Amino acid sequence: MKDTQRQGAVRPYDLRSPRVKIGFALMTIFCVFAVLMALLPVAWVILSGLKDLKEFNRGVKGLDNHYHQQLLPAVFTLDGYLDTWNQMKYVRYYLNSFAVAAGSVLCAVLFNGLLAYGLSRLKPRGWKIVYGLIMGTLMVPATTAIVPLFINITQLSMGGTFWPLWLSAGASAFYVVLFKNFYDTMPDSLLEAARLDGCDNWRLFFKIVLPLSMPINIVIMIYAINAAWSDFLLPYLVLSGTKLETVMVRLFTYRTSDRINNMDIIRAIVFSIIPPIVLFIAFQRQLTQNVISAGIKG
């Protein structure tokens, strides 16, 4: 490693002292421990899903003829996962969750983007009041609104449809702030040139602002997909008991159900974790770097 990359409190020449060396070693142990703590629970649940019910509940018969619990499954086979997948009809819940995520992404980028564009570039008289209201909602707990919102949705007969879930992604103060911060840094000259060419606000947004904002668009898209996939309270209230239940709503119903055995719940947990993990692996860099810098600015 180059010296220029070490710009923290500890400098290479500090490491000549044995005390610092020991401290440094302890620090590395701490970091490795943190990594293990982060990864092992997830690894445990995935491996447990490979066991069959008897093995999970009782353990494996050892040489002493007693049953022992083992962390690793006795046989590595995906049959258990396939059984649960088919029996619990997970294809449907996956498709439902994907549908919720797709619509949410669209709404999140479109509506929050347009609103932020207005607040950042157009600034009509009174925009500060609206911006204040949006910032204010960051302070009020989101859950305050859930009961009346549920009542409104029911009275508008939007229960049992994806619409409330899709559209609710279009009202996120956090996304508006992220978009606005990004648009604030866009050079005026580009927008002015397009305006002189006769673009109105809408064309300006769709032809210029949106395509030029890919970094923030991607960040918001990842956030929105993850939020839509993970969200459970509103989907539970809106979709519970219908054919449109998402993966998370299904998982929640296992909270109290006695008819579902441990293995099916364990595998349901894994099914609900896999897509976010795939998303995470695919967009690791954006998630651990871009998101952060966007967040800091806000």
Add this chain to the structure above:
Amino acid sequence: MLNQPLVPRNALHHGKWKTDLAAWLVMLPGLVLFAFFIWEPIVQALRLSLYEANGMRIVRFVGLDNYRSVMLQPDFWPAVRNTFLYLLWSLIIGYLLPMVLAIFIHESVRGKSLYRTAIYLPNIVPALATVFLWRYLFKSDAYGGLNMLLAIFGVPPQDWLNNASRVIPLIVVTMTWKGAGATALLYLAGLQGINPELYEAAIIDGANIRQRIFHVTLPQLYNLARTLFILQVIAVFQILYEPLVMTNGGPNNASVSLMQTVFRYAFEKYDYSRASAVSVLISIALIVLTLVYNKVNREKEM
């Protein structure tokens, strides 16, 4: 409009109100959604809490009766106490940990990107999956994850969550597992923003490593740490999924949270007025906490 460009220079001809109107039209869809999903329901929650309701139908104005009656319920004061205990434990277990972790990772030479990626992973595990996962780790049976681990060392199975004095710290461990890595990455971004010349200056002044950390690193993180403090308070105050799934508030209301009483009123008893009353109380508590916190901080700065 009229096929003419909306150039600001033309504003005089069109009148500024026309440009304003065009701008508001762009923002309208977003504003409608904010009104429907956030603003109107908040106002509605306030109103509903002052009325007697029969299901979703408002019956009559009852003033503060709903507030009085929720406070007389047997699970209200345990929920208040527990919510503050969650807060306290989350600060003890989870507040400094991300900062320390971030400083350690920042000072590391090798493995930085592995550390960053690994500690962020729990954050993308959905909240509901996290609490189900930890429920299995804390299971009292021999197949519980932690009990399996203890068995390797010959320790008999423990009844982890079914114990009033340790249930809250254990639930906080779960929350910390999920949140600490993402918070550490925020601190890491803050650390990367520290001007290296500050360290150079400190070194020239003869500062040792501890002095550099305490006089350069930590003061530079102060603002971020302050923001994250209040964000953590706001988030933990609304804790719901963890007790709901892991313990259902037990044993004997030892882990029931305020948000969970809202959930019970609204979606188990269908008593929307009292549910709103409790959620309004939570909001007031949070707004007061935030304002007091900001005021104290401002005075400190002067």
